[in-house]
Amino acid sequence: MVQDEQWATDLAAIEEQALQALAKISDESDLQAWRTLHLGRSSAVMQTFTRLGQAPKEQRPALGQAANRVKQALESALALREQALGQAELERSLSSERLDVTLPGRQPHLGRLHIATQTLREIYRVFAEMGFQVYRSREVETDAFNFELLNIPAYHPARDMWDTFHTTTPGVVLRTHTSPGQIHAMREFAPEPVRVILPGMCYRYEQSSVRHEIQFNQVEVLAVGRGITFGDLKGTLQEFARRLFGQNVRTRLRPSYFPFTEPSAEMDVECFVCGGAGCQICKGSGWLEILGCGMVHPLVLQNGGYDPAVYSGFAAGMGPERMTILRYRIEDIRNFWGNDVRFLEQF
Ligand code: FA5
Numbered sequence: 518m519v520q521d522e523q524w525a526t527d528l529a530a531i532e533e534q535a536l537q538a539l540a541k542i543s544d545e546s547d548l549q550a551w552r553t554l555h556l557g558r559s560s561a562v563m564q565t566f567t568r569l570g571q572a573p574k575e576q577r578p579a580l581g582q583a584a585n586r587v588k589q590a591l592e593s594a595l596a597l598r599e600q601a602l603g604q605a606e607l608e609r610s611l612s613s614e615r616l617d618v619t620l621p622g623r624q625p626h627l628g629r630l631h632i633a634t635q636t637l638r639e640i641y642r643v644f645a646e647m648g649f650q651v652y653r654s655r656e657v658e659t660d661a662f663n664f665e666l667l668n669i670p671a672y673h674p675a676r677d678m679w680d681t682f683h684t685t686t687p688g689v690v691l692r693t694h695t696s697p698g699q700i701h702a703m704r705e706f707a708p709e710p711v712r713v714i715l716p717g718m719c720y721r722y723e724q725s726s727v728r729h730e731i732q733f734n735q736v737e738v739l740a741v742g743r744g745i746t747f748g749d750l751k752g753t754l755q756e757f758a759r760r761l762f763g764q765n766v767r768t769r770l771r772p773s774y775f776p777f778t779e780p781s782a783e784m785d786v787e788c789f790v791c792g793g794a795g796c797q798i799c800k801g802s803g804w805l806e807i808l809g810c811g812m813v814h815p816l817v818l819q820n821g822g823y824d825p826a827v828y829s830g831f832a833a834g835m836g837p838e839r840m841t842i843l844r845y846r847i848e849d850i851r852n853f854w855g856n857d858v859r860f861l862e863q864f
Pocket of ligand 1: 678728810840
């Protein structure tokens with residue numbers, strides 16, 4: 518009986534000590550340590566089961582029950598504590614990470630089309646409406662396509678019109694204009710009619726300035742077929758200008774010279790800034806030059822595979838960046854490819 522009492526006192530002490538320690542625990546890792554210490558294999562309560570064998574036989578069932586009660590009491594106290602800690606952790610994270618769904622959303626940073634691409638797309642749209650398709654031609658060309666086949670022989674002074682980037686391969690250049698694409702397109706389509714625009718980057722070994730870049734886009738226009746006249750050239754380009762700049766825009770053609778067109782001309786539009794009165798942008802003339810053009814030279818037609826006695830055609834070449842700086846009064850053409858987002862974000 519005395520031994521029995523001693524066991525009961527021991528168990529009560531074990532339970533009390535464990536519960537006191539449990540009450541002080543406030544985080545998950547301490548809880549795990551408590552589990553090992555008070556319910557693990559070497560814990561006092563589990564040791565009691567091991568020691569049961571030493572007790573008198575008739576006392577063993579009562580002692581076993583008492584030890585079991587303490588073990589269960591500790592387990593359920595642990596479960597309650599775990600639950601309470603979990604709840605406290607949930608409340609803490611809910612209050613610290615609270616989402617206010619009524620706050621305005623954060624705008625994602627939207628990219629935009631480059632201003633040159635915007636102008637190019639407008640030009641594509643207008644020519645598509647007039648039945649012209651886009652024809653892509655290469656940026657690295659042979660001397661033959663960039664010059665010779667366009668009626669600009671090696672000795673010809675007109676070569677000075679195009680300052681050229683030569684590559685380390687003799688006879689291979691970066692195209693100085695989109696006109697060599699005329700020969701590629703004609704050779705592909707001959708003897709069928711051609712109605713294409715050829716957009717793309719061109720390169721010139723020039724001193725860059727507010728109006729000149731060493732790389733810039735051009736859009737070439739080419740129509741070849743039977744009975745095409747200078748009237749078709751004028752009508753098409755005038756209509757293009759109206760659709761791009763507005764129905765009331767006035768245009769004029771001035772005689773000019775290009776070795777691959779005869780006759781050749783340049784087209785001006787009335788200055789958008791002063792409406793023709795004369796200002797700084799148009800240098801007082803009231804007009805802005807937007808493109809070079811002319812009737813395809815018979816030699817060029819022949820080089821493209823068309824008999825000039827039967828076929829004729831017109832061609833034009835314009836600079837979208839130049840047109841854009843005039844339209845938006847941009848001070849320096851070098852902004853286009855200078856990669857300054859403050860400039861690009863304005864459009
Ligand atoms: C030519 O390059 C001719 N191939 C155009 C042509 C095509 C005429 C078909 C007749 C028939 P030009 O060198 O003028 O011509 O250039 C045409 C346009 O390209 C210019 O009006 C201008 O808008 C643009 N351009 C020329 N050089 C530069 C440059 N350095 N920087 C930016 N734009 C330029």
